[in-house]
Structures are given as C-alpha cells and as structure tokens.
Amino acid sequence: LDIYHGLSNELPFTISQSNAKKIVTIHDLIFLRYPKLYKPVDVFIYKKKFSFSCQQADVVIAISEQTKRDIIHYLSIPEEKIEVIYQSAAPVFDTLYNVDALALTKTTYGLPDKFILNVGTIEARKNTMLLVDALPLLPQEIHLVIVGKPTEYYDVLMQRINALGIQLRVLFLHNVAYNMLPKIYQLALVFCYPSRFEGFGIPIIEALKMQVPVVACTGSCLEEAGGPDSLYVHPDDFVSCANAILSIVNDSSKRTYMITQGIQYVKQFESSAIAQNVFNLYQRLLIK
Numbered sequence: 001l002d003i004y005h006g007l008s009n010e011l012p013f014t015i016s017q018s019n020a021k022k023i024v025t026i027h028d029l030i031f032l033r034y035p036k037l038y039k040p041v042d043v044f045i046y047k048k049k050f051s052f053s054c055q056q057a058d059v060v061i062a063i064s065e066q067t068k069r070d071i072i073h074y075l076s077i078p079e080e081k082i083e084v085i086y087q088s089a090a091p092v093f094d095t096l097y098n099v100d101a102l103a104l105t106k107t108t109y110g111l112p113d114k115f116i117l118n119v120g121t122i123e124a125r126k127n128t129m130l131l132v133d134a135l136p137l138l139p140q141e142i143h144l145v146i147v148g149k150p151t152e153y154y155d156v157l158m159q160r161i162n163a164l165g166i167q168l169r170v171l172f173l174h175n176v177a178y179n180m181l182p183k184i185y186q187l188a189l190v191f192c193y194p195s196r197f198e199g200f201g202i203p204i205i206e207a208l209k210m211q212v213p214v215v216a217c218t219g220s221c222l223e224e225a226g227g228p229d230s231l232y233v234h235p236d237d238f239v240s241c242a243n244a245i246l247s248i249v250n251d252s253s254k255r256t257y258m259i260t261q262g263i264q265y266v267k268q269f270e271s272s273a274i275a276q277n278v279f280n281l282y283q284r285l286l287i288k
Contacts, residue, residue, distance in 0.1 A: 003282055009046075011053040021285040024053040025061040025085075028199025029070040030125070037125060051075050058285060061085050061278075064200045066221030085278060086224075087200055088271040090178075093209045097183050105183040109173055112143040116245060117188035117212070119147045119181070119203045120195065122154045122172075127217065130194040130238050132160050135169060137242035142249065147173045147184065185210035190248050193222060196235045201225035208266040213258035215244045227265035229258050 004015060006024040015022055031038045031046045038046075054060050054075050060082045062068035068084050071077050097105075105111070116138075120126045128146060135144050150172070161170050176184065185191065191207035197220040204225040207214050214230040216222040223232060231248070233240040248255050267273070 002286060005282075006053060006057075009053065010049045011056050013052065015056055021059075021288075022057045023059050023061060023281070023285070024057040025063065026050065026054065026067055026071055027063050028067055029074050030197060030199065032074045033070065033197060034125065054081075057081070059083055059281060061281070063087050064221040064224050066224065067199050083281060085281070086269055086274060087202060087205075088269045088274045089202060089205045089209055091271065092179055093182050093185075093206050095182070096211065097186055102183055102187055105180055106187060108180070109176070109184065110171070111145060111184065111187055112171070114141050114189055114249075115143040115145045115171070115187075117145050117147070117185060117191050117207075118193065119185075119191075119206070120193070121151065122146065122148045122157065123151045124153045124156075125196055126153075127194040127196050127235050128153075128157055129160060130217070130235060130241050131192050132157055132164070132166070132170070133238035134242040134245065135166055136164055137239065138245060138249075140169070142189070142245075143169045143171060145171045145173065145184070145188070147176050147181070150174055182206070182210055185212055188212050190215055190245050192241070192245065193217070193226075194233075194235055194241065195222065196220070198222060198225075204230070205266055205269050208262040211259045211263060213248050213255055213262065215241065215248070227262065229261035229265065231258075 001020045003021045009026055011022060011024050031043050035043045054077045060077060062071055062082050062084050065084055068082050071082055072079055118128055118131055131144055161167055185207055191212045191214050193204055193216040201222045204214050204216060214226045216226050216232055217235040218232045219235055231244040233244055
C-alpha cells in the first residue's frame with residue numbers, strides 16, 4: 001500500500017514495519033485535558049496509543065485548530081507536522097424537510113410549539129445545566145428539548161429541574177431515530193450547545209445545515225464550528241445565555257440574518273469539500 005490512514009486516533013503498532021506514508025486523524029484530547037472524566041487506566045492507554053500514532057505519522061490531521069493546539073501542547077508534536085481538516089455532518093442533514101414531515105415528527109415526539117434544542121450525550125462536560133438555569137428567564141411558552149443518551153448527570157439535571165419547578169417545560173428524548181433528528185433540528189427556535197469543551201462540535205454544523213440559529217459557549221473550538229455570526233457565552237453565565245436566546249427569539253430580522261449567514265458559513269464543511277482536502281493531502285504525500 002502507498003498510504004495508511006488511521007481515521008480514529010491510532011495507527012497499528014506494527015506500522016513502523018511498513019514503507020507506506022502514514023496519516024492519523026486525531027479528534028480530541030479531552031482525556032488529557034479532563035482526565036478525571038476517565039478511568040486512570042484508560043487515560044494511560046489512550047495517551048500511549050495517541051502519542052505513538054502521532055510520532056509514527058508523516059502527517060497528523062487535527063479536526064479543529066483547538067485540537068491542533070492540544071496535540072502540540074499535550075503530545076509535543078511539531079506544528080509543521082499537523083494539518084487541520086474539519087469534519088462534515090452526515091448526509092441525512094443535506095435535506096430540508098417539508099411541512100408534512102415536520103408535523104409528523106412533532107406529533108411523534110410530542111414536541112412543543114416553541115423550543116430550544118440541545119443535542120448530545122447528557123453528561124457533565126456538555127454543561128446542559130446552563131440551559132436548565134437559563135430556562136426560567138425565558139417566556140413560559142418556550143420549552144427546552146434535550147436529545148441524547150443519559151448518564152448519571154441526568155439525575156443531577158432532574159434535581160435542578162424539580163427545584164426550579166420547570167418540569168413541564170423540559171422534554172428529554174433518549175432514543176431518537178437518526179433519520180428523525182434533522183427534522184427535530186428544523187423545528188427548533190434556537191439550537192444551544194453549552195459544552196465546556198469539544199474537539200469540534202458537529203451538532204453545531206448539523207444545526208446550521210438545518211437553518212437553525214446557534215448559541216454556544218466559549219472556551220474550546222465551538223466558534224470554529226459556528227462561525228462569526230453565531231452567538232457565544234461563557235459556560236457558567238446562564239443570564240447571558242438567556243439573553244442571547246431572547247435576542248434571537250425577539251428579533252425576527254436577527255434570526256433571519258443568523259440563518260442566512262450560517263448557510264454560507266457551513267458550506268466549507270460540505271462532505272465534498274472535506275473529501276477534497278483529504279485527497280489533496282494524499283496527493284502531496286505521494287509525490288514527496
């Protein structure tokens with residue numbers, strides 16, 4: 001073979017025996033930035049595998065500038081060896097759905113008329129608590145829909161939801177069919193992604209493709225995913241989060257502008273563009 005590309009953070013330990021050019025894609029180093037979220041043995045194994053792979057590779061692909069900075073900082077890999085190539089959303093997000101499809105989705109999942117959407121594993125790092133705390137500051141008719149796999153953090157959220165008395169305004173959906181997810185996005189007023197740290201933030205790309213304005217948090221790579229016309233708040237500032245949401249809900253022209261700008265910004269993450277970037281890298285490696 002001419003090129004071996006490890007698509008998910010690792011290369012085989014026997015790869016050094018091959019004369020092929022070697023590429024590894026690193027998605028994130030969250031296990032080094034937040035080691036307490038992982039078992040110590042997992043941190044040890046991941047670091048060993050990731051370090052080996054980056055050292056052996058001729059080129060390391062980082063999926064964001066944030067991941068690139070982390071690779072340099074935590075693994076001491078030279079900057080000139082790293083190339084940033086973003087990721088795309090799944091093809092199911094390439095289509096906008098008609099009124100009938102949206103109405104069926106709304107009925108199927110019991111979705112409210114007006115809601116803020118959050119998508120992702122329900123865990124502490126994703127910081128869904130920010131949205132729970134922001135919800136009482138929003139008009140009563142606005143609900144919060146949270147789509148994702150629950151962890152122990154779900155119980156923490158429920159305690160807070162009950163304490164605030166907003167049980168009827170929060171809907172959890174744990175087993176959404178993947179082909180239905182784009183339609184739920186499309187029905188949302190605003191998509192909120194308050195994660196404290198991500199390698200990239202594909203749900204933001206999914207929201208922009210479904211023409212939903214985005215509010216996300218500062219501190220990692222979410223500005224890269226959302227672009228200059230999405231809104232960003234500190235991950236502990238629920239008042240600013242509520243104000244950002246209100247600024248979109250109460251100003252139809254601003255919402256339209258954010259959607260229009262988002263459509264343009266997200267074009268760089270089309271599958272064809274990402275594939276071309278990877279192919280160009282392959283070609284450069286082959287002629288070296």
